[in-house]
Amino acid sequence: xxxxxxxxxVFSNNCVALSDISFGVSDxxxxxxxxKSGAGKSTLIRLLLNEERPTQGEIIFEDINVNKMSPSxxxxxxxxxxxxxxxxxxxxxxxxFENVAFALEVLGKSESEIKRVVPQALDLVGIxxxxxxxxxxxxxxxxxxxxxxxxxxIQPRVLVADEPTGNLDMITTKExxxxxxxxxxxGTAVIxxxxxxxxxxxxxxxxIVLDKGKIIRDEEKGxxxx
Amino acid sequence: MFxxxxxxxxxxxxxxxxxxxxxxxxxxIIFIALCLVGGTxxxxxxxxxxxxxxxxxxxxxxxxxxxAKEEDVxxxxxxxxxxxxxxxxxxxxxxxxxxxxxxxxxxxxxxMESLTEIGSNPLPSSLNIKAIQASSYxxxxxxxxxxxxxxxxxxxxxxxxxxxxxxxxSISNAVKTGGFAASLIxxxxxxxxxxxxxxxxxxxxxxxxxxxxxxxxxxxxxxGPFVVQGLITGFFAGLIAFLFFYGVEMGLSSRGLxxxxxxxxxNFFEENILLFLIIQIGGGIIISTFASLLAVQRYLKTEKN
Numbered sequence: 143x144x145x146x147x148x149x150x151x152v153f154s155n156n157c158v159a160l161s162d163i164s165f166g167v168s169d170x171x172x173x174x175x176x177x178k179s180g181a182g183k184s185t186l187i188r189l190l191l192n193e194e195r196p197t198q199g200e201i202i203f204e205d206i207n208v209n210k211m212s213p214s215x216x217x218x219x220x221x222x223x224x225x226x227x228x229x230x231x232x233x234x235x236x237x238x239f240e241n242v243a244f245a246l247e248v249l250g251k252s253e254s255e256i257k258r259v260v261p262q263a264l265d266l267v268g269i270x271x272x273x274x275x276x277x278x279x280x281x282x283x284x285x286x287x288x289x290x291x292x293x294x295x296i297q298p299r300v301l302v303a304d305e306p307t308g309n310l311d312m313i314t315t316k317e318x319x320x321x322x323x324x325x326x327x328x329g330t331a332v333i334x335x336x337x338x339x340x341x342x343x344x345x346x347x348x349x350i351v352l353d354k355g356k357i358i359r360d361e362e363k364g365x366x367x368x
Numbered sequence: 369m370f371x372x373x374x375x376x377x378x379x380x381x382x383x384x385x386x387x388x389x390x391x392x393x394x395x396x397i398i399f400i401a402l403c404l405v406g407g408t409x410x411x412x413x414x415x416x417x418x419x420x421x422x423x424x425x426x427x428x429x430x431x432x433x434x435x436a437k438e439e440d441v442x443x444x445x446x447x448x449x450x451x452x453x454x455x456x457x458x459x460x461x462x463x464x465x466x467x468x469x470x471x472x473x474x475x476x477x478x479x480m481e482s483l484t485e486i487g488s489n490p491l492p493s494s495l496n497i498k499a500i501q502a503s504s505y506x507x508x509x510x511x512x513x514x515x516x517x518x519x520x521x522x523x524x525x526x527x528x529x530x531x532x533x534x535x536x537x538s539i540s541n542a543v544k545t546g547g548f549a550a551s552l553i554x555x556x557x558x559x560x561x562x563x564x565x566x567x568x569x570x571x572x573x574x575x576x577x578x579x580x581x582x583x584x585x586x587x588x589x590x591x592g593p594f595v596v597q598g599l600i601t602g603f604f605a606g607l608i609a610f611l612f613f614y615g616v617e618m619g620l621s622s623r624g625l626x627x628x629x630x631x632x633x634x635n636f637f638e639e640n641i642l643l644f645l646i647i648q649i650g651g652g653i654i655i656s657t658f659a660s661l662l663a664v665q666r667y668l669k670t671e672k673n
Contacts, residue, residue: 191582221584231579235386247375248585292583 143169143299143331144190149199151185151355159185161355163199167300167333172326174342175335176366177352183335186352187304190333191223192216204299221249224293224301224330228308230285232277232292238264239273242292249296263295264288267321283314290321300331307341315341342366372589380596390569391601394656397565398605399612401558402652406613408554409647412547413636419540426533428505429525430495430512436520438493444517445495451511453504458496465491492522505533559655566659570594570667577667587668591661598660599653606652610645613637 144167151160160182167173177183188194189201192208201208203222211219232241242260251259264270267287277285286306293301303322307315319341326332336342342349343365351359351366384391432441442459449457460468466489473479483490499505509524570577573594580590617637637644 217584217586233576245583
């Protein structure tokens with residue numbers, strides 16, 4: 143479904159963020175990408191979302207060459223990918239319900255469908271009782287659950303999570319990881335970046351380890367060690 | 369399509385109502401800016417009205433000698449009327465002058481008695497000339513004083529009023545040109561202040577705009593609510609500015625303010641009330657919406673290395 147073919151990213155200050163990266167992600171697969179801070183994990187996600195363009199190589203999503211798409215197609219492309227960030231990126235002036243509904247409103251879904259689907263997504267991540275709260279009234283874990291509900295409500299082909307547990311305590315982290323596994327079981331591919339060894343080792347799925355912008359390991363059911 | 373249109377309005381209104389503090393602040397700034405624009409517009413219009421009224425009151429009277437024949441005076445009138453810069457020439461015969469004098473001073477017993485005592489009509493016939501420009505009066509005076517009819521002319525009151533008339537016309541010109549320059553500068557200041565206020569308000573939303581882009585919102589879906597906000601805040605600011613001026617005008621005109629009221633200083637507002645309403649509300653909407661569009665556009669650009 144997703145292919146990174148010999149992708150290199152060099153920033154304008156000659157900092158090499160990624161060097162000759164090649165890997166693929168199949169439909170419904172769960173892939174963890176681990177590495178120290180600065181290893182290039184976030185750059186990889188930014189390239190996939192077309193926030194950055196690779197210096198060399200190409201990224202293919204289904205039959206789309208991500209780097210050659212026209213700017214006007216970009217919003218439609220991003221609707222195929224659900225994204226969760228470390229800092230949640232919720233809209234502060236909208237309630238939990240409205241934040242999740244926004245992703246569907248962007249797609250032009252009807253009000254009746256929104257009223258039906260949003261509570262289901264909120265229920266799945268266990269935050270239905272907070273539907274009318276604003277993000278500032280929620281804990282970090284609750285905010286991340288909201289972000290997760292927003293990402294999955296559009297039924298994306300792939301869920302991308304960039305250090306989603308970076309700001310959470312261990313118990314909440316485990317709960318969130320469980321949710322990712324549950325979503326994956328329902329058929330959505332998941333790409334999870336993290337530097338947390340414990341998380342990676344508890345997942346026991348495919349693992350790609352990055353170091354200084356290069357893939358140093360790509361293993362099925364891999365374990366992360368330094 | 370209709371869904372999206374409705375949502376853009378809903379989001380725009382939601383942003384205003386959930387950020388009441390910022391919204392009121394923005395409306396207040398646009399209101400101040402519109403007061404500058406509206407104030408300049410009104411002051412210019414009112415001053416021009418006032419000056420036009422005063423200019424209309426300016427004329428030059430040519431008094432003829434007692435033995436001047438009426439046909440000669442009418443010939444002079446005809447010649448003067450041929451000058452392109454002459455707006456109007458009125459002939460006042462000796463009889464008409466007497467009649468007007470009597471009418472004006474009918475309550476002045478002493479004057480009436482003196483008139484009866486004289487027996488004959490002491491008032492001269494005259495021509496009352498109104499010109500388009502002050503400079504024309506001097507030419508006309510020269511023409512009359514040096515022309516073939518100079519012998520029948522007793523006096524021309526131009527020279528007596530020359531200083532005040534020229535001063536009035538120079539003020540009028542200064543108001544017309546200076547007023548225009550001042551309006552331009554003030555309008556520019558108003559636009560810049562509004563732009564910066566809205567730019568700052570949208571700057572604080574840049575991360576939300578980024579998030580919306582990542583979720584897959586199209587540029588119009590992101591831009592729309594900001595445009596709606598601009599539209600609504602601009603409308604309210606315009607309406608408040610209009611009501612403010614309306615209140616001030618009502619308050620001032622009800623007190624009369626002496627000569628200003630008499631000279632039609634306030635007529636300008638009343639005559640142009642609809643135009644003023646359109647300028648205030650339309651100006652508010654245009655400035656605020658355009659500023660929102662421009663400010664949000666900055667964050668919609670896709671910048672990549």
